[in-house]
Amino acid sequence: MLFNLHSLIAAVPSTSDWNIGIGIVMIICNVLAIAFGKYTIDKQNEGGSLPSSELFGGMGLGALLGTTSFGHILGAGVILGLQNTGVL
Known part of the structure; x- marks a missing residue:
């Protein structure tokens, strides 16, 4: 069991450094x-408001945080996939 744990810890994928x-x-x-959330979230204005709400199409703070969290998860997957194929 301990050997498997050490193997799992050592199995870290290699990633490249940040670039443009x-x-x-x-x-x-x-x-x-954000565009996907703008057209799919029913109650976009619930919760706190943003200082410049028109910049993000009238979305509230909760909708913006949710969509950008989804965007980072999506981006991490796309970046890892593109690095795996050798594009990035």
């Missing part, structure tokens, strides 16, 4: 997630 391509992919994924 990774940043652009993350921005695109977040913009897509």
